[in-house]
Amino acid sequence: MNGPSKSLANSGWREYHEFTKHSVASLRRAPHVLDWANMPDPFRHYEGVPVLDLPADPPPPENPAGNGPALLSQLLFYSAAISASKVVASTGFRYALRVNPSSGNLHPTEFHFVTHGLRDWPDGLYHYRPSSHMAEQRAIGDFRGVTGSDTPIVFILTSIAWREAWKYRNRAYRYCLLDIGHAWQALALVAEAMGFDSKAIVDFPDDEIADAMRLNRDEWPMLIVEIRSTACKADTRETVWYGGAANQLSNEIVPHPRIEAIHAATKLIVNSPVEPASTGSGExxxxxxxxxxxxxxxxxxxxxxxxxxxxxxxxxxxxxxxxxxxxxxxxxxxxxxxxxxxxxxxxxxxxxxxxxxxxxxxxxxxxxxxxxxxxxxxxxxxxxxxxxxxxxxxxxxxxxxxxxxxxxxxxxxxxxxxxxxxxxxxxxxxxxxxxxxxxxxxxxxxxxxxxxxxxxxxxxxxxxxxxxxxxxxx
Ligand SMILES: Cc1cc2nc3c(=O)[nH]c(=O)nc-3n(C[C@H](O)[C@H](O)[C@H](O)COP(=O)(O)O)c2cc1C
CATH class of the missing domain: 3.40.109.10 (NADH Oxidase)
Structure with a gap:
């Protein structure tokens, strides 16, 4: 997507929210025809990187499976994997459904993770490939510095807003954020079922993390989720990047400057005390x-x-x-x-x-x-x-x-x-x-x-x- 236009560069949440409200008039004013030939691929993958098996059919989360590949498999199988499919009767076209829901089944959320000190699993930076329940090994080495967390497993959930904007245009940013909330709890609840604490981190330097992860420009870090599983001895290897390029999701990315602008506005971190919520009662x-x-x-x-x-x-x-x-x-x-x-x-x-x-x-x-x-x-x-x-x-x-x-x-x-x-x-x-x-x-x-x-x-x-x-x- 292009950068925000000049007039939108300083617009904040209120302007975005007002602009993306639905009304009878707004829907009538701006009918949208979907460009099926340019529909974004719902699966991101990195070309040419090692792809590591996650054990198939992991046991239920109530029976935690050690702390290596089986543990990662459990976490992802019960939070982000494909869990069903639907077939369109008229065409026979089959499409995948996942454990985490997503507006329009467009799945803007990608699951990346950093591991440190897991058994039989090299420390490094990984991307989850839900289409085959495998992990793409983007780099090995000590990546704790990316998030500043030294828990053994740290997920970095990202959004590819274009996937959602293809259908929902400017309102899509709202849906990306809601989808991240769903994905966060999908992870947090499976971790809880496995007996692990998890913690969400929301205030981090977006651009630094995107650079450290070498994310494609169409993909933005949104939420970090630490999983406090048990660790073994870390394997201290040199950092090696496998250099895989991210796949192109569609022929053309249609720019949505309002989405760029709200995303840019929400990058600034401000942490003042939160006023208490109002309380009340009912009959x-x-x-x-x-x-x-x-x-x-x-x-x-x-x-x-x-x-x-x-x-x-x-x-x-x-x-x-x-x-x-x-x-x-x-x-x-x-x-x-x-x-x-x-x-x-x-x-x-x-x-x-x-x-x-x-x-x-x-x-x-x-x-x-x-x-x-x-x-x-x-x-x-x-x-x-x-x-x-x-x-x-x-x-x-x-x-x-x-x-x-x-x-x-x-x-x-x-x-x-x-x-x-x-x-x-x-x-x-x-x-x-x-x-x-x-x-x-x-x-x-x-x-x-x-x-x-x-x-x-x-x-x-x-x-x-x-x-x-x-x-x-x-
Ligand atoms: C943020 C969000 C908004 C959604 N909005 C609608 C909606 O307006 N109408 C609808 O029928 N389904 C809606 N859905 C449901 C999705 O279409 C559904 O999650 C998706 O098709 C995948 O199916 P699954 O939830 O069975 O995995 C929404 C889901 C999410 C997460």
């Missing part, structure tokens, strides 16, 4: 969460986005709703959850706000919300046919007061991360879920009576009983 206390017997590995590998949900009368229970919301609680710092309750036993249809500290719901509106929820999600039926749909309201101003424009990234990471926890909690209960990045921004604010000081909508979500998808193959 409905959530019961203890329903339990699931399904294993983490099975849940992670079978998670899918529902195309639509069975409407009608099938409902979920209040303990099930509690089980959906409870895992999101530790992440809720800039994001507030609003629920469109369609069919939850013992809970009147309406809009509710979730107050995590007290596990309470506050009723905001009463009455049937199905038409409103679908309408606000750009007319997507699934938000009306679900048992419960969500608006995630991000406090973008508070984040910007604490972190400048970079706060814009953090709010979206948080929303994506909450989305990932909702997906897995739904799957654990035998329900289906779908992230929804398309919504009429200002209509949502009006409908929910959300004032600009309270925040802005950053993500939608829906959970219910999925309709079967005939295209899906395990």
């Amino acid at each position: 409905i206390k959530l019961p203890p969460p329903a339990q699931s017997r399904r294993s983490f590995g099975e849940i992670a590998r079978t998670r899918r986005s529902a195309l639509d949900f069975v409407g009608g009368t099938l409902s979920i229970s209040l303990p099930q709703l509690s089980a959906l919301l409870t895992p999101a609680k530790p992440l809720l710092s800039f994001v507030q959850l609003y629920l469109y309750v369609h069919r939850v036993d013992g809970l009147e249809s309406g809009v509710y706000r979730f107050w995590p500290e007290r596990a309470e719901l506050e009723r905001i509106k009463s009455g049937d919300q199905r038409v409103a929820a679908a309408g606000l999600s750009l007319g997507q039926d699934l938000a009306g046919n679900a048992c419960v749909a969500f608006s995630m309201i991000g406090d973008l101003d508070r984040a910007a007061r604490a972190h400048g424009d970079r706060g814009y990234r953090y709010v979206h990471f948080e929303a994506g991360a909450i989305g990932q926890r909702l997906y897995l909690a739904a799957e654990a209960l035998g329900l289906g879920a779908t992230g929804i990045g398309a919504f009429y921004d200002e209509e949502v604010h009006r409908y929910l009576h959300v004032s600009p000081e309270q925040g802005q909508v950053v993500y939608h979500f829906a959970i219910g009983y999925p309709v079967p998808d005939p295209r899906l193959q395990a």
